[in-house]
Amino acid sequence: MNALGKHVLLELKNCDPERLNDLDYLKTTLMQAASVAGATVLNNSFHQFQPQGVSGVVVIAESHLFIHTWPEYGYAAADIFTCGDSVNWEKASKMLVERLGSGNHSVMEIKRGVLDIESN
């Protein structure tokens, strides 16, 4: 089944709360995740919330990565959206799980743009 995009949804539970509230740490982590995945980074935007929580997105040539964190619950939602086969999302996913110290995570992969055509 051909699809234009691959969308990976990570549910990261039981994470280290301090890391989930550290914007610099999260930005470095997402940028490195994009790098190990072989993605080309175009831009990024991170925001610190008060009293806690961080949202961040890394725009890559092959689509994007984002993260939203809830330190108070030890939880983060992270997505990796890619098109083509050049990005190794498994490597990025593994790095995110490890770096956030998630003790309980799940991964869901969704095909986006499943059309009645020949695509990648």
Next chain:
Amino acid sequence: MNALGKHVLLELKNCDPERLNDLDYLKTTLMQAASVAGATVLNNSFHQFQPQGVSGVVVIAESHLFIHTWPEYGYAAADIFTCGDSVNWEKASKMLVERLGSGNHSVMEIKRGVLDIESN
């Protein structure tokens, strides 16, 4: 079932190809979609691909909206990720479908951060 985040995935097919390749139009559309939804825009980042296609993200205080387009297939993937109940994602979703001239669309809503706690 309580969830920290609400993640709406839009599959927009049979769209107007010209609109899908018009960065300014798409940026305006996503910013207006965030506005009608009652979201607070923090930042945005859009990128034009060659020979065609646009990726864009609007970071909002309540999370984000993004779009990735494939004009050659008349297809766009758009997501609306929100936390809390203040953002009316149905309005944003309806605006995106109309503005892109989608003749065939589907909507999937995913709960993110379903924890064994009392949350919003």
